[in-house]
Amino acid sequence: MKCIQLFNRGRNNEPQSQNSIQSSFTDHERGKQSDSGLNSTSESDHSNKSRGRTKLPNLQEGPNSLRVFTFLELKQMTKNFSVSTKLGEGGFGSVYKGIMKSSEDPGKKQAVAVKQLGKRGLQGHKEWVTEVNVLGVVEHPNLVKLIGYCAEDDERGMQRLLIYEYMPNGSVEDHLSVKSTTPLSWAMRLRIALDAAKGLAYLHEEMDFQIIFRDFKSSNILLDEQWNSKLSDFGLARLGPEEGLTHISTAVVGTMGYAAPEYIRTGHLTSKSDVWSYGVFLYELITGRRPLDRNRPRSEQRLLEWVKPYLSDAKKFKHILDPRLEVKQTLKSAHKLSLVANRCLARQSKTRPKMSEVLEMVRQVVDMSAGAANSQLPLKTKDEMKTFKDSNSTGHIQDGGWSISVWLSKLRRRFLDI
Known part of the structure; x- marks a missing residue:
């Protein structure tokens, strides 16, 4: 038997992406x-x-x-x-x-x-x-x-x-697929969002060292027998930069549609790269669509580009909801979750929240949802309206009598350091 040979991060032999094995244990190779x-x-x-x-x-x-x-x-x-x-x-x-x-x-x-x-x-x-x-x-x-x-x-x-x-319920991607015979309820999607945020927050902030996942996506989130979500497939993970250093420089690997723009452009990797991927995933939960889908019309192939026109108006927002979800029961909660996603998707990586802050926002979204539906989940929401256009958020959407602009102003005071 051979010993496990460790490899150093400083060598020029970083593994390049091969559409990494998706570890869902019910994997299907896309072949693309x-x-x-x-x-x-x-x-x-x-x-x-x-x-x-x-x-x-x-x-x-x-x-x-x-x-x-x-x-x-x-x-x-x-x-x-x-x-x-x-x-x-x-x-x-x-x-x-x-x-x-x-x-x-x-x-x-x-x-x-x-x-x-x-x-x-x-x-x-x-x-x-x-x-x-x-x-x-x-x-x-x-x-x-x-x-x-x-x-x-x-x-x-x-x-x-x-x-x-063994994770008997496969991956989140399996159940979000249009081919799935068991589409996820909104309460379950919120639970998945919370569990995934907990996993990333642990990797980023709760150990003596930081681990950057680098390949966060729905196919790498698995569901156990009780439908608890767990992150999987750490083959592309990297140790974060030491204290005082801004980033690590690395080959650009991962999955198209989830990778942060600054990472693709420069190869500079930080924990905020994972935060961006998590924001993409939230829109995946909201819409039921994949981040990149070549089978859709050209204008709808890139999820983040497709949702942009619908974000500034609550009446339009409902049109991006997964049609398998009940609009009346989901709309308010989904809109609040989109505000969290927008914070994660800020173009300037430094302005994105840390995962511990994202976790608290998602917790509050779920707490609010629990009062309106049989959610049976622990959660909440907080967030600034920061769309992909960066500074073009309106901040004036009315949500069932709740002024989003007032809500966000309170949140700004809490997250001034972001």
Whole structure:
């Protein structure tokens, strides 16, 4: 068995996007890498202003509970990686459902998801190492749990596998799809927005080090048996800049439609890049549309461009709601959530809120919604009306007698430091 080899962030061998395996454990490969993946033809990892730490947290730097599996064990768990156990196919390999003895009760069986990386060389191996290093040292209810890994040589080469908790309800993308037979209710969408914000806030602000997800999207948010949301697929994650440094410089990777404009333009990565992606995701929840959809008319292919004309008028706003949602029960809450999204989508990254602030805004949106519907979720809302046009927000939309301009003025006092 080979040891896990850590890789340094300072080298010019940053993994480039391959429309990364979507870790939904019910994955479907889109086969349109040019539409969804971002690739950089040049690397720039040596900015003096951004170098910071040299590597991600890793298993040798602290205790962890990861189990080391043999390849034989995984073959037995997945019926020799039978097609009947295959859950999905992604850019870096396949995902299988496996059955193993429960670590808590050996007399019981538990389902797991086994990701087997394909033989694609160092690039795939780096993403595998990153996932082990990140998920081996972090733990949160809204991050998918990594149970263990396998790194073994056999006659076919090096076997690299990851074993996760099984997420039976697939990804959020699955349920937002027009093909879904189980569309998500508005209350469930709010719950997902809250859970995802909790996960990102933990990565950005609640540890001794900061982790930037870098590939936040609906297909990387998984749903467990109780429909709790968990972030998954950390192969592109990066350690944030050290205190006093503004950013890290890196190859531009991720998924088209979610990546922040300044990151695409300069390769400068900060936690505010994830905040932008989260804002895109909120509009995905509101509209039920993908951020980039080549199958729609040209004027509707880019989600953020399509919604712009509808944001300044409450009467128009209802036209962007997912038609599968009940307008009367959803409109007020969805509009308030869009205000949070607009804050996340500020063109100037410095003016975007931190994820802890976004989390509080979303909590308040849900709290308000809970009073008007059977939401049974803990949430709230706060936010300035900052649209994608940056300074062109009207701030005068009336929402059921509640003046948005008054609401926002109170919020400004609380978030003056943003």
